[in-house]
Amino acid sequence: MSRVPHLAASLVLLFGISPLAAQPTYELRGGAWWNGTSFEPREMYSVESVFTSPRPARVDSVIDLSGMFVVPPYGEAHTHTVAYVPSRTVELLEDGVFYALILNVGREAIGRGITRFNRRHSLDVSFAAAGVTASDGHPMQIMTRRGATAEDLDGDWVTVVETEADLEAKWGDLRAANPDVVKVFLLYSERYEERHGNPDIPDRYRGMNPALVPAIVRRAHRDGLRVAAHVRTAHDFHVAVEAGVDVVAHLPGFSMGPAAEADMGDPDRLADVEHPEWFRIDPADAERAARSGITVITTIGRVDPIGELPPSVPEGPRRLLERLLTARREVLTANLRLLKEHGVTLAAGSDAGEGSPVTEVLELDRLAVFSPAELLNMLTRDAARVIFPGRSAGRLEDGFEASFLALSADPTERLENLRSIELRFKQGAPLDLEAAARIAAP
Numbered sequence: 001m002s003r004v005p006h007l008a009a010s011l012v013l014l015f016g017i018s019p020l021a022a023q024p025t026y027e028l029r030g031g032a033w034w035n036g037t038s039f040e041p042r043e044m045y046s047v048e049s050v051f052t053s054p055r056p057a058r059v060d061s062v063i064d065l066s067g068m069f070v071v072p073p074y075g076e077a078h079t080h081t082v083a084y085v086p087s088r089t090v091e092l093l094e095d096g097v098f099y100a101l102i103l104n105v106g107r108e109a110i111g112r113g114i115t116r117f118n119r120r121h122s123l124d125v126s127f128a129a130a131g132v133t134a135s136d137g138h139p140m141q142i143m144t145r146r147g148a149t150a151e152d153l154d155g156d157w158v159t160v161v162e163t164e165a166d167l168e169a170k171w172g173d174l175r176a177a178n179p180d181v182v183k184v185f186l187l188y189s190e191r192y193e194e195r196h197g198n199p200d201i202p203d204r205y206r207g208m209n210p211a212l213v214p215a216i217v218r219r220a221h222r223d224g225l226r227v228a229a230h231v232r233t234a235h236d237f238h239v240a241v242e243a244g245v246d247v248v249a250h251l252p253g254f255s256m257g258p259a260a261e262a263d264m265g266d267p268d269r270l271a272d273v274e275h276p277e278w279f280r281i282d283p284a285d286a287e288r289a290a291r292s293g294i295t296v297i298t299t300i301g302r303v304d305p306i307g308e309l310p311p312s313v314p315e316g317p318r319r320l321l322e323r324l325l326t327a328r329r330e331v332l333t334a335n336l337r338l339l340k341e342h343g344v345t346l347a348a349g350s351d352a353g354e355g356s357p358v359t360e361v362l363e364l365d366r367l368a369v370f371s372p373a374e375l376l377n378m379l380t381r382d383a384a385r386v387i388f389p390g391r392s393a394g395r396l397e398d399g400f401e402a403s404f405l406a407l408s409a410d411p412t413e414r415l416e417n418l419r420s421i422e423l424r425f426k427q428g429a430p431l432d433l434e435a436a437a438r439i440a441a442p
Contacts, residue, residue, distance in 0.1 A: 023049050023428035024060035031065030031406065033396050036381065037373060039069055039410065046402035049428030053398050068406040068422060071376065072394045073098035075383025076357045077297045078249055078349030082123065083109050088354075089116065089123045089440040093433060095356040096405045096421050099394075101297075101349070101387045102127035103228055103249055104139065106157045107177045120427050121435035126387055128228060130159045130174055131183035132167075132216060134196060134208045138187050138230070141203035161208060164215055171219055182220045183228045183249070184213055186236035205268050207236075213243040226389070233278050238285050241294060247386060248289070248296045250351070253279040253331035257324035273320065276327045281335050286342040295386040296339060297349035298378070300332055303366045329367070336369040347383040348375075357383065358418050365415050372412040379418070402428045 026046040032039035045052050045059070074097045082088040083105040092100065105127050117125045133140065135150045143153055154160040159174050161167050174182065187207035188195060195201045196209070207230070220227045221244075228247035229240035237252050256272040256279050272278065289296065304325055339346060348357040348364075361375040370378070384394025392400040403426045409417035424431035 025056055025058055026402075026428070027055075027059045027062045028070075028404075029062055029064050029066070031068040031070045032410075033070045034072065034376065034380075035396070036377060039412070044396070044402075046425075046428050049402050050392075051396065051398055051400050051402045063423070063425075065406055065423075068408065069410050069417075070396060070404050070406055071411065072380035072384065072396055073403050073405055073424075073426070074357055074379050074418075075099040075101075075347065075387050075394065076349060077101050077295075077347040077383045077386050078103050078299050078351040080104060080351070081353045082125070083113060083127070086113070086116065086440040086442050090433060090437050091354075092123060092356055093424065093431065093436050094421075095358055096418070096424065097356055097358075098124060098403055098424075098426055098431075099384050099387045100125045101181070103181070103230075103351075104128050104131040104158075104183050106130065108156055110177060116440055119439060120429065121432045122439045124388070126180035128181040128183035129177035129179040130156060131185055131230070132159045132161050132174075132208055132212075133185040134162060134206060135160045136197065136203055137207045138185050138204050144203070161212060161216075164212065167212060167215060167219070175223060175225075179225065181226045181228050181247070182216060183230060184208060184216055184240075184245070185230045186210060186213070186239055187230070187232045188236070189239050190233065190235040201268070207232075210236075210239045213239055213245070217244045234281050234285070235278070237281055237289075241285050241289050241292065244292065246294060248294060249349075250299045251296060251332065251335055252281055253328060253335055254299050254301065256328055256331065270320075273324050273327055276331050279331045279335070281338055283338060283342070286338045286344060289339070290342045290344045293345070295345045295347050295382070297347050297351075297386070298336075298360060298364060299349050299351040300360065300363055300367075301350070301352065303329060303332070303363050333367050333369060336364075336367060340369060340374075345382055345385075346378050347386045348379045349383070361418070362415055372415055375415065376411055376418075 028044045033042040045056055047056050076092060076097050079100050079102055082100055083102050100123055102125055107129055110129055117123055140150060143157055155173055159170050185207040188205055189210035192210055195206045217227050226246040228249045229245045230249050231237050231240055231252055232255060234252050237248060240248055257269055348360050350357050350360040357379055361379050364370060364375055381394045396404060405421050406423040407417055408420040408422050411417040
């Protein structure tokens with residue numbers, strides 16, 4: 001019997017597996033299977049790409065998982081670059097990520113690249129298109145610094161909404177992109193009036209008018225769409241929860257204070273360090289988020305985002321950066337503990353241009369808030385649920401799609417073992433990374 005590492009190629013040759021071929025029935029023999037709290041010995045079957053525990057009348061092939069730790073595929077609950085960089089698809093699949101939520105993509109990019117996704121040997125995605133912001137709000141600065149204007153970007157990269165009349169006029173175009181999610185950008189919403197239209201405030205510190213968020217949520221829910229909110233501060237979190245969004249795309253505190261030595265002279269960044277209370281979630285908002293079934297995506301990035309400072313950094317900036325790291329760690333830890341205490345669902349998402357959500361959960365582990373089992377669920381079950389809420393994915397149970405990873409070591413013993421992937425099995429067949437590379441090719 002072939003061992004797991006050699007099965008993917010041999011089964012493609014034997015059965016001629018392709019994205020359109022009928023799936024053989026597999027006996028998935030042995031292994032320790034993740035049940036949400038622990039690993040247990042089990043035998044499962046893949047029949048028509050769906051898990052079943054009763055033995056079917058016919059078995060076409062046996063996969064020996066003896067000695068392996070079987071977990072659901074990983075989910076990336078906050079990404080952007082995969083929509084623009086084809087090689088990221090294969091990188092994520094290699095890391096065990098089968099599902100991704102693209103939380104803002106230009107409509108032109110959707111037209112060019114959406115056919116690369118949602119195929120058996122590719123990444124499965126849902127997405128938000130042309131997120132709602134102000135004419136001078138985030139993420140405008142990402143493209144305007146490359147020479148684009150707000151008028152160029154409106155309707156493609158973003159949807160500029162200043163009034164309810166704008167929302168009425170542009171809603172049809174936003175819906176025409178067929179998004180799964182509508183994204184709204186809230187940044188320092190408690191100071192929207194003083195910052196909107198102020199040329200002295202950079203775009204990255206501004207977002208949309210918070211008073212419009214409830215109307216967007218009502219329209220989206222009427223049309224069967226979810227709403228995800230980009231947030232920076234605790235007040236942004238409050239606005240999003242009060243408005244009834246479905247997803248909060250960031251943990252408040254993920255971005256506070258100078259992010260690099262070049263930011264040391266930025267008064268807005270420095271103000272963050274002096275006011276960590278701006279980023280601490282109110283317990284009442286955490287309780288309401290839990291009651292409303294809102295999922296919060298982590299996106300903490302590196303716990304120490306600056307890393308080792310070179311000796312050339314003067315003592316003054318060095319001390320300030322140390323204060324930043326301490327304040328940021330304290331805010332992130334406090335917010336995560338509060339959300340956990342109230343039972344808010346958290347999903348792993350990195351919002352990173354490289355790496356994967358595996359890196360995100362390894363960084364979360366450094367804060368010592370969650371057990372390895374809880375982090376594994378954030379990466380698998382909870383990420384899959386926020387990416388595809390109506391789909392039977394992310395669990396190793398009867399009736400769920402037959403997708404899994406076979407690991408050579410127990411990730412609850414050492415989280416680095418999340419990378420010890422021996423087999424990737426997606427929708428009823430071993431995943432073919434060579435086929436994935438061909439699909440992803442521009």
